[in-house]
Amino acid sequence: MAVKADDRVGPRAVLRSVAFLAAGVLVAPVLTACSEEDPAGKPLAGQDIAPAERKQVADGGTLRWAVDAVPETLNVFQADADAATTRVAGAVLPSMYRLDANGRPERNADYLESAEIVEREPKQVVLYKLHQQAVWSDGREIGAADFASQWRALSGKDSTYWTARNAGYDRIQKIERGANDLEVRVTFKKPYADWKSLFSPLYPKEVTSSPDAFNDGTRRKLKLTAGPFALKSVDRKDGQVTLTRNPLWWGRPAKLKELVLRAVPRDERAEALADGKVDVAEVDAEDARRIDRAGREGGKGAGGSKEPEGRKGASVAHGPATGVTSARALRSWAVAHGSDEKAAEEEAGVRRKRGRMISEYTAQQSALRGFEVRKSLEPAYTQLALNGSEGPLTDERVRRAVARALNRKQLADVVLKPLGLPPVPVGSHVALAGQAAYADNSGALGGEDTKEAKALLADAGWVLGGPVKKEKKAAGAEARKRDSESSEEAGSPDGETYVVGEDNKSDADEADGKKTPGQLAGDSKRYKPELEPDSAPGMYAPEGTAAPAEGVKGPLAKDGKALSLRFVLPSGAGSESLRAVGRRIAGMLERVGIRTEITKVPETSYFKDHIANGEYDLALYSWPASAYPATDARPIYAKPVPGADGSLTIEQNYTRVGTDQVDQLFDQAIATLDEKESRSLIRKADARIWAAAGSIPLYQRPQLVAARTNLANVGAFGFETPVYEDMGFLKNPGKPGPKHS
Known part of the structure; x- marks a missing residue:
């Protein structure tokens, strides 16, 4: 699963993973207790897909869907698979399980008549009973040979297979034919709680039987498919993938004749929609506002003026x-x-x-009046990551002080409130509201408390008025200089750095609206960045405005060094809201005496050169929520393992913070076949992750999709897996289906 910094930033990865540091000298608070009331609750926002019954949808037509790029591979198990890879796989390949509206796995009846654990001792055995009509595009029945071949390719035993993950497949001992050709019997050598995550998607044995077929044969084509659509072509020159209705599909026939995935850069999507090049596209907040405005303006000219x-x-x-x-x-x-x-x-x-x-x-x-913006929340959340591998944040007390300085509700308001989406802070690292494993465990760390934050800093030795030595240029300065130089060549402000907290002035104070800008590093003049689309008018107060009374007077220092944290943010048109959140965070930290050196770096280098390499103290990026947190969250929060050469193996734990106890809880959860007990263990792990304060979940990401007003069953899907065969154009556009609330 992919990690995201914003709509454009993040590595292409199939895994979901990250980590967090030990409980340290502070005692972890009491964990969230279980009660009869389900703490998972309901999703904060439902689907918005203009639902319609199939009889209301016309038969035929071509739906053109914008994607970021033509996928580099059609194999979702390879490291460079992306969202377009997943979209193709969802339309043309079998999946044993899909996600429902609450982000929970449900059996896919088009492929499975049943699937259940039939033996627990001495080994876990799962019996799959396949749909009687399920066949590949050459007419061959889907069967045990396909399951066994995929297991061997993904088990990790053969390193010649280029796989990005083998989680779960490495716990299988054998796969056999059951009582007949429609039964598949899977025996595990170790208990595996997340067995429902396997074989979704399922590739034919022709794709997985050899490293060559698996590695190279799936880059541009698929030999066989078995979904409501079939792969017609991948045209890299024209930047599109064409899927066509599968004549051998045994389920409800696809309404659309063709589904075309067209590569359109994010900043060109409004124009592509207006020009009729695409019918549906995920858009950023600025384009969403523009499309909403077009609908309101009706027959008026741009801006509503005819003069x-x-x-x-x-x-x-x-x-x-x-x-x-x-x-x-x-x-x-x-x-x-x-x-x-x-x-x-x-x-x-x-x-x-x-x-x-x-x-x-x-x-x-005028053309955009034929579109509407369908809104929901992505199954992903944005977090503030704290790098615990070096500097002040190696001390858990400082990390906890950062967390206690934040008003997470205000940060959620910045992004979600203007969009009309529920601005509710995320309370879990491992799941989102509505998912089975969700519970708000933020109480294990505590909410905003500036007094407690200052006490934690004082306990860690950071005091007011201490002597501050003049520091030499940090090792990371050269990297930041290179970022700046490369940005200047491109004619953009990337690489710009400014310090929040200099001269005892406040950069941002969301609570009472008194804000003065930060200061350019090495410049005595005050820096006044331009207001961005998500910034509120009056965000910056007149120069010379006094800091709030509760603000810390003077720098906090320890051992001759001022307390200052490197805050790295991505630049670019798609990251305005992320930078707006970053500024608010900097202002909140300033109130407790923590300075931040904010550096905007090019999106192309943001993750690879800064997050993955640990060249940051604070950063904002996102993780997708998983229906299988025991498997997928484990590598995200695993304790880094030091190597003989002094390097750390971090998996996808980019905060470098982890504990043995968290690892043990995840290990127990993955090996527990009692679903209730497994959820309890996962929630305990989450509470301890909160206590370690290596990552602070902030808000669920907005999902904004522009779609033609006569399109049905497509839009902002939220948690739920898209139903490709039901998508199409309404027969009577004047009577669209009701939106979900």
Whole structure:
């Protein structure tokens, strides 16, 4: 499963994984107790897919769906698989289990008549009974040979298979044919609680029988498929993958004739929608607002104004002419018709260009009225990661102080409230509200308490007024300089660094609206970054505004060093909300005396060069939620293992924080076949992860999908696995199905 920093940032990975540090000198608080009431609750937001009965959906048509890129591989078990790989697999390959609206696994009746544990002692045995009509695209029955071949490829025993994971498959002892060809008997050598995660998707034995077929044969094509759609072509030149209705599909026939996945960069999607190149696309908050605005404006021009530029009172409120007030328009007209011929010619050229841009924008807005934004919450959450491998954050007390300084509700408000989505902080590292393993264990660490945060810092030896030595340039400065230089070459502000907390001034104070900007590193002038789309007006107070009364006066210091943390954030158009959250966090930390050196780095280097390499103290990125946390969360929070050469094996624990106790709880959970007991162990592990304060979950990520208003059963899916065969265009667009609340 993929880790995300925002809509564009994050490595392509199939696994979900991360980790966190020991309980240290502080005693972990009492864990969340189990009660009869299910602590998992319900999802914070439901699906928004314009649901419609199949009889309301027309037969035929082509649905064009925007993806980030044509997938590098069609094999989801390879390291460079991405979201498009998963989408193709979901439409053309068998999955024994799918996720329901609560993010919980449910049997896929199109492939399985039943699946259950039939023996527990001396070995765990699961018996699968396959659908009687389930066949591959060449007519061969799906059977035990396909299961056995996939197990051998993914077991980890043969290193010539290029696999990104073998979790679960390495616990299988053997796979046999059952009483007949439709039965598959899987025997485990060690108990495996998450057995439902296996064989989803299932590849045919022709793909998994040899390393060559598995490694290279699945990069551009699939020999056989078995879903409602079949793979027609992968056209890298035109940037699209075409799926076509499968004539051998035994389930409900696909409504669409074709499903085309078209590569469209995120910053070009609004234009692609308006130009009719795609019918559905995940969009960022800015484009979502634009599409919503187009719907509200109706027949009006861009910005809701029909007046031509130059007339008194004319103003295009949005788009290319944003900021062209009546006064500026009048001055432009005067210059263009003035006596200075050179100035008049230049201004006339500017006006013509602006007019073309406005005309194009207006036409696009008119076309975008045929779309709507369907909103839900992704099955993923954004966290503040604290690197516990070096610097002040090696001390658990400092990490806990960072956590206690945060108002997580306010941070959720920044991203979710403007979108009309529930701004509820996430209470678990291993699951989200509605999923079976979810429980709010944040009480194991505690909520916002600036007094407690300051006490923790004092206990760790960070005190006011201590002497501060002039430090030499940090080792990481060269990397930050390179980021800055590469950004300057590209003509962007990437690599920009500024310090929050200098001169005893507050960079951001969400609570009472008193905010002054941070200071550019090495510059005596105050830095005033431009407001970004998710920033609220009045976010920065006039220069010289005093810090809040409760703010710490002067730097905290220890052993001659000021308490300052490197806060690395991605730059780029798709990361505005992430940077807005980062600024709020910096302001909250400043109130307890923690300075932050905020550095914006190019998205291409953000994860690889900073997060994965440990070149940060604080960072924001996201993890997807898993229906199988005992398997998938284990490597995320596993205790790093030191090697003989002094290096650390961290798996996907990018905070480098972990404990033996957390590892033991996950190990017990994965080996427990009692589902209730396994959930209890996972929740205990989560509470201890909270107590270690290596990662602070903040909010569930928004999911914004623009879709044609006459499209049914497609949009913001939330937890639930898409049902590809039900997607299509309404016969009567005037009567769409009701939205889920």
